[in-house]
Amino acid sequence: MDLRLQLRLCEDQRRIPHLIRRSIAVAAGCIVNAAGEVLIAQRPEGKIAAGKWEFPGGKIEVGERADQALVRELEEELGVHASAFRPLVRITHDYSDRKVVLDTWLVTAFSGEPHGREQQAFAWVRPERLFDYPLLGADGPIVASLRLPQDYVFTPEGIDEAALVSGLPLLPKGALLRLRQPALSDAAYKALAGRLAPACKRLGLLLMLDRDPAMVAELGAAGWHASAAALSAQTSRPLAEEFWFAASVHNEAELAQAQKAGADFLVVGSVNPTPSHPQGKVLGWSGFAALADQANRPVYAIGGVRPRDREQAFAHYAQGVAGISAYWSVPSSS
Ligand SMILES: Nc1nc2c([nH]c(=O)n2[C@@H]2O[C@H](COP(=O)(O)OP(=O)(O)OP(=O)(O)O)[C@@H](O)[C@H]2O)c(=O)[nH]1
Numbered sequence: 001m002d003l004r005l006q007l008r009l010c011e012d013q014r015r016i017p018h019l020i021r022r023s024i025a026v027a028a029g030c031i032v033n034a035a036g037e038v039l040i041a042q043r044p045e046g047k048i049a050a051g052k053w054e055f056p057g058g059k060i061e062v063g064e065r066a067d068q069a070l071v072r073e074l075e076e077e078l079g080v081h082a083s084a085f086r087p088l089v090r091i092t093h094d095y096s097d098r099k100v101v102l103d104t105w106l107v108t109a110f111s112g113e114p115h116g117r118e119q120q121a122f123a124w125v126r127p128e129r130l131f132d133y134p135l136l137g138a139d140g141p142i143v144a145s146l147r148l149p150q151d152y153v154f155t156p157e158g159i160d161e162a163a164l165v166s167g168l169p170l171l172p173k174g175a176l177l178r179l180r181q182p183a184l185s186d187a188a189y190k191a192l193a194g195r196l197a198p199a200c201k202r203l204g205l206l207l208m209l210d211r212d213p214a215m216v217a218e219l220g221a222a223g224w225h226a227s228a229a230a231l232s233a234q235t236s237r238p239l240a241e242e243f244w245f246a247a248s249v250h251n252e253a254e255l256a257q258a259q260k261a262g263a264d265f266l267v268v269g270s271v272n273p274t275p276s277h278p279q280g281k282v283l284g285w286s287g288f289a290a291l292a293d294q295a296n297r298p299v300y301a302i303g304g305v306r307p308r309d310r311e312q313a314f315a316h317y318a319q320g321v322a323g324i325s326a327y328w329s330v331p332s333s334s
Pocket residue numbers: 024026027028047048049053054055056057058059073093098100102136137138139
């Protein structure tokens with residue numbers, strides 16, 4: 001056979017495993033204790049990525065559901081029986097030698113004392129300290145999900161400052177709060193944000209700002225929120241890693257843009273029809289889930305959803321719900 005043809009055949013054969021490589025489906029548990037700490041384990045010698053830290057779990061077997069795999073793996077690896085859990089975030093990650101799809105679960109009740117059945121080391125770690133450990137490369141969005149709250153509250157349009165300030169202590173503890181006031185000039189918006197930032201900090205609310213991302217550090221806010229229009233002009237991360245970067249997404253093109261710009265988390269909608277956006281496209285829960293599944297980061301559901309829809313949101317891999325009217329006692333247009 002012609003030598004060049006032979007070489008080309010070898011070359012093609014080397015590429016075949018990559019072309020036909022299927023992804024490995026994995027279930028992993030984020031076990032949370034009463035102190036709010038999460039259990040991580042160090043991968044034992046002899047396994048792929050030995051020495052790295054991970055959320056306990058393993059491969060989903062043929063014919064097994066992800067939740068069944070979760071319960072089995074936690075028993076096998078830790079001797080722990082998970083009795084209450086819900087979906088957290090789903091991640092697809094391409095390592096150079098393997099592609100994994102991670103179904104992660106938040107485990108809120110379990111019996112048994114975790115012990116290393118595979119001689120692995122463990123640590124109970126507060127979510128904000130997880131980055132002190134060298135975690136597996138796919139796990140960044142899991143940490144974001146563990147650090148973020150379940151509620152993302154938007155301010156009602158045109159709400160007056162006194163009503164806004166008096167409503168802050170009534171918001172869910174630890175919630176994200178987006179100061180969305182499109183009618184204000186940039187100067188008036190900045191002045192209001194500057195007055196609200198200390199109160200939000202005191203109350204443990206995470207204040208998210210629109211407009212100029214530089215304002216976030218200057219005013220001591222928690223992060224920046226890009227509307228779909230602001231996002232379209234954004235090709236890279238507009239603020240430092242220590243701040244949150246959120247984006248509003250309504251379709252696949254906006255999702256791709258948010259991923260390119262490096263958003264930490266997303267707000268996706270409209271899930272249901274809303275009076276405030278009567279012309280907006282309605283995704284339904286299945287449309288929401290289709291976008292959330294590709295997002296590779298935490299996603300809040302918005303548009304005609306309320307905190308009482310949270311369980312349904314979790315079932316579709318949402319981080320939680322976002323909205324306006326459900327959170328404020330003042331009249332609003334949504
Ligand atoms: N359990 C777990 N696996 C993860 C995480 N992040 C991540 O990329 N993975 C990947 O998912 C795959 C999990 O496989 P595993 O080796 O734990 O599977 P397993 O427990 O069934 O082990 P075994 O094959 O030795 O029986 C690995 O490729 C691992 O790199 C994580 O946080 N937890």
